[in-house]
């Protein structure tokens with residue numbers, strides 16, 4: 065016997081599960097990319113462009129405030 069409500073719920077729950085997995089994957093990926101960027105910035109031989117408020121590396125986009 066068909067129970068449309070249950071089927072809807074199951075589909076929704078499956079979809080939610082899939083989305084959560086997808087979000088988790090993207091979060092993991094985001095962390096990985098952040099780590100990668102940090103590593104690049106740490107190893108960069110910075111080439112700063114100075115402005116009144118900060119300096120920014122034109123190679124790795126690292127920014128540093130010039131307020132002390």
Ligand SMILES: [Zn+2]
Pocket residue numbers: 105108109110111121122123124125126
């Ligand atoms: Zn740099």
